[in-house]
Amino acid sequence: MENKGRIVIISGFSGAGKGTLMKALMKEYKDKYALSVSATTRAPRPGEKDGVDYFFVTKEQFESMIEKEELIEYAQYVGNYYGTPKAYVDEQLLAGKNVILEIEIQGALKIKEKFPETVLMFVTAPSPECLKERLVGRATETPEVIEARLSRACEEAEGIENYDYIVVNDTIEAGVALIDRLIENERMGKVADNQSHRVSANIDYINHMRTELKRFAKGE
Ligand code: 5GP
Numbered sequence: 232m233e234n235k236g237r238i239v240i241i242s243g244f245s246g247a248g249k250g251t252l253m254k255a256l257m258k259e260y261k262d263k264y265a266l267s268v269s270a271t272t273r274a275p276r277p278g279e280k281d282g283v284d285y286f287f288v289t290k291e292q293f294e295s296m297i298e299k300e301e302l303i304e305y306a307q308y309v310g311n312y313y314g315t316p317k318a319y320v321d322e323q324l325l326a327g328k329n330v331i332l333e334i335e336i337q338g339a340l341k342i343k344e345k346f347p348e349t350v351l352m353f354v355t356a357p358s359p360e361c362l363k364e365r366l367v368g369r370a371t372e373t374p375e376v377i378e379a380r381l382s383r384a385c386e387e388a389e390g391i392e393n394y395d396y397i398v399v400n401d402t403i404e405a406g407v408a409l410i411d412r413l414i415e416n417e418r419m420g421k422v423a424d425n426q427s428h429r430v431s432a433n434i435d436y437i438n439h440m441r442t443e444l445k446r447f448a449k450g451e
Contacts, residue, residue, distance in 0.1 A: 235327040238320065238346055239264075239414055240339045243354030244362055244384045248400045252354065253333055255407045263411075265323040266331045270296060273311040286316070304334075304341040313338070329414055336390045343393075350417050352410065353394040353430065357401045359443030367447075381448040388441045396428045397437065 243249045257266055270286040272293050281287050288296070293312045296302050305314030315332055323330045332342065343349045356362035366384060367377045391397065396413055400406045409428070416424045426432055 236265075236324040236329045237414065237418060238324070238342060238349040239329055239331050239410075240342060240349060240351045241331060241333050241354060241410075242336055242339055242352070242387070242394070243398075243400075244356065244387055245366070245380060247354045247356050247362065247365070248403070248406075249333060249354045251403060252398075252400060252406050252410070253331060255403050256331070256410060259407055260411060263329060264331055265319075265326075265328040266333070267315055267320055267323075269313055269315055269332075269334065270302070271311055271313045273313075303345070304338040306335060306337040306341075308335055315342075329418075336387065336393065340393060350396070350414060351394040352396045352398050352413070353391050354398045354400050354406075355440065357399055359440050359447070362440075362444070363447050378448070381444065385441070385444050385448050388437070388444055391430055391437055394430050396425065397430050397433050398428070 241249055241253060253266060257264055268282065268284070268286060270288050270293060272288060272290050273285075275281065275284070275287050279285065279287075290312070293305075293314065296314065296316070297305060301317055302314035303317045303320060305312055307313075313334070315334065315338065320330050320332075332338075334342075339351055343351060356365055362384070363381075366380045398406060398409055398413075413425050413428060416422060430437065
């Protein structure tokens, strides 16, 4: 049976505002989208709730989920497991919803392989300077954390060509409207209307971002 909903993957630099965008998208269009909650072995951060931000599980529980094939994909990221529970995604797709996965690139590529209709979006701040400000701007961060964030952003920037669309997150309202439009056009087969947001149509901008990120990471 043809699923009506699409899987939509949102990745992006930390500091690009993905989390805020997704919350706003869910609020504005709750009938159309469902946000998948991942399982992870990392410890909850202050304020994070089990079953809302993540399902916080032990390594043994996670490995048992892998064994029982309860995850559509999983990856290791900075020493912890992260994975997407299969049941919820299947159920929501069948109900006709688009399911949003906020995951990193290794998982994104695995999903795209299994479900070729998946839409891959990469969220970025409006300019390299703005991203740098968001990444390093908080006076509370140590130089080591700043360096790790910048080098991680450089790595992530290398993978952007694997994504379908780049979403420049300027204002939340515009970002939410754009994401919804891109997905609607995909579903209606009107992909030509999305052309200007394709990664392939924005290579100069992306290369500029990469060069600047590398400069920042070197401390320039
Ligand atoms: P954080 O620890 O900051 O919440 O997440 C670390 C990274 O793991 C982020 O890039 C996030 O998008 C990614 N991530 C979260 N859940 C999943 C998942 O289920 N699968 C994969 N592959 N990555 C995930």
